[in-house]
Amino acid sequence: MPILIPPIKSQGIKSKLVPWIQLLLHNAHRKPQRWVEPFMGTCVVALNIPAKSYVLSDKNPHLVRFYKSLQSKEFSHHAARKFLLSAGERLREEGEEYYYFVRERFNSSGNPLDFLFLNRACFNGMIRFNKKGNFNVPFCRKENRFSAAYITKICNQIEKMASFLQYNDIKINCCDFRDVIDGNEEKDTVIYCDPPYIDRHADYYNAWDEKDEKALHALLLGSKTNFILSTWHHNKFRRNVYIEKLWSTFSIITREHFYHVGANLQNRNTMTEALITTLNIQNKSFMSKNQDQYNIFNIST
Ligand SMILES: C[S@@+](CC[C@H](N)C(=O)[O-])C[C@H]1O[C@@H](n2cnc3c(N)ncnc32)[C@H](O)[C@@H]1O
Structure with missing residues (x-):
């Protein structure tokens, strides 16, 4: 399935990791009844994992508002089309001035459609907020960004996401991960955590330090159910020392992934991602069959 x-x-979107997570669940013979995702971000992982119910949350209120508004039918893909057609036209006519006008309006009102526009007209589709909590990504400098085909593509994505959110049992909350993982999870739950990568770039909603990593570790350790944690393993220059410090007693699966963080080649870094899990991996050589596709080279338990 595509x-x-x-x-x-977003710069941290895990679309490329989804097949790997699906494969891992399949290999561990797990079809989660309940999928808990305390760092939902763009929602790409939940959207592609079948479950009976979902608990999705994030600390970033703008992501949460966008998906909650879609779920409660506050706006539809039709409304988004109308909005993007008109905003795209103004962007064509007024150029970057219009982008910055919307950015300012968004920073005072938090309108979800402004968020969508900015997300699709900003530099590299980044989500970044400054110390005051204001969206501060510059314009991508493409005045003709919103072609008819591009708007259709976005609206099709909205329509699919709306069906997912409206026709499934899904709770969406804006909160810290500590308020979600509480040790009372039922056995048939799988918790998927994709926190900001420790020791890497941070912004207002992505501050992450040793205290957070340790708190997450303690909560997952105390949970009665299985978890999958995404993190980075190493790059050319250094290793993620917290793998050794905190996570080495769990199964660790690594894989190469070309990670796009910036527009320039210098900013592009080959980094090895890791999935850390308590899932019972049935077939320890399952990755080698997919080596071409996934380039996974190590499992340790
Ligand atoms: C790497 S991103 C998640 C990306 C997501 N898996 C995706 O594919 O789009 C990390 C997310 O964690 C959220 N976050 C950061 N600190 C948090 C905290 N203490 N509690 C809950 N969410 C937090 C950020 O707002 C961000 O959306």
């Missing part, structure tokens, strides 16, 4: 792509983009 991976469904959400309408919101």
Whole structure:
């Protein structure tokens, strides 16, 4: 099945990791009844994992508002089309001035459609907020960004995401992960955690330090159910020391992934991602069959 792509983009989006997570669940013979995702971000992972119910949350209120508004039918893909057609036209006519006008309006009102526009007209589809909590990504400098085909593509993504959110049992909350993982999870739950990568780039909603990593470790350790944690393993220059410090007693699966963080080649870094899990991996050589596709080279338990 092709991976469904959400309408919101972000530098940390895990679309490329979805097949790997699906494969891991399949290999561990797990079809989660309940999928808990305390760092939902763009929602791409939940969107592609079948479950009976979902608990999705994030600390970033703008992501949460966007998906909650879609779920409660506050706006539809039709409304989004109308909005993007008109905003795209003004962007064509007024150029970057219009982008910055919307950015300012968004920073005072938090309107979800402004968020969508900015997310699709900003530099590299990044989501970044400054110390005051204001969206501060510059314009991508493409005045003709919103072609008819591009708007249709975004609206199709909104329509699919809306069906997912409206026709499934899904709770969406804006909160810290500590308020979600509480040790009372039922056995048939799988918790998927994709926190900001420790020791890497951070912004207002992505501050992450040793205290957070340790708190997450303690909560997952105390949970009665299985978890999958995404993190980075190493790059050319250094290793993630917390793998050794905190996570080495769990199964660790690594894989190469070309990670796009910036527009320049210098900013592009080959980094090895890791999935850390308590799932019972049945077939320890399952990755080698997929080596071409996934380039996974190590499992340790
Ligand atoms: C790497 S991103 C998740 C990306 C997501 N898996 C995706 O594919 O789009 C990390 C997310 O964690 C959220 N976050 C950061 N600190 C948090 C905290 N203490 N509690 C809950 N969410 C947090 C950020 O707002 C961000 O959306």
